[in-house]
Amino acid sequence: MGTNAYRYRFSEDIDLQDAEDTLRLALLAAEGIFGRTRVRMDAWYAVDESINVIIVDASTPVGMVANLVFGAFLAREFGVNAFDVRRVQLVAEGQCGGH
Numbered sequence: 878m879g880t881n882a883y884r885y886r887f888s889e890d891i892d893l894q895d896a897e898d899t900l901r902l903a904l905l906a907a908e909g910i911f912g913r914t915r916v917r918m919d920a921w922y923a924v925d926e927s928i929n930v931i932i933v934d935a936s937t938p939v940g941m942v943a944n945l946v947f948g949a950f951l952a953r954e955f956g957v958n959a960f961d962v963r964r965v966q967l968v969a970e971g972q973c974g975g976h
Contacts, residue, residue: 903947
């Protein structure tokens with residue numbers, strides 16, 4: 878079974894560092910709800926600059942709140958046409974689909 882996450886792909890004119898900074902603000906907002914320690918334990922993300930993508934975990938309540946806030950912040954800061962977001966399933970390393 879995979880891990881739920883959201884993949885944010887940004888248009889070429891968006892600086893990925895600016896988008897990552899916006900994610901950090903979303904994580905700070907999540908700290909206001911869950912506390913710093915729980916966010917540090919339950920939230921994670923990955924950045925792939927080669928394809929202008931940020932993947933944010935959504936497998937915990939902390940991750941879901943971070944994604945909701947991040948999406949709202951992105952739409953406000955860059956506009957809804959500056960990025961595309963899709964729910965994805967991530968497969969853990971070493972996990973296989975065989976018998």
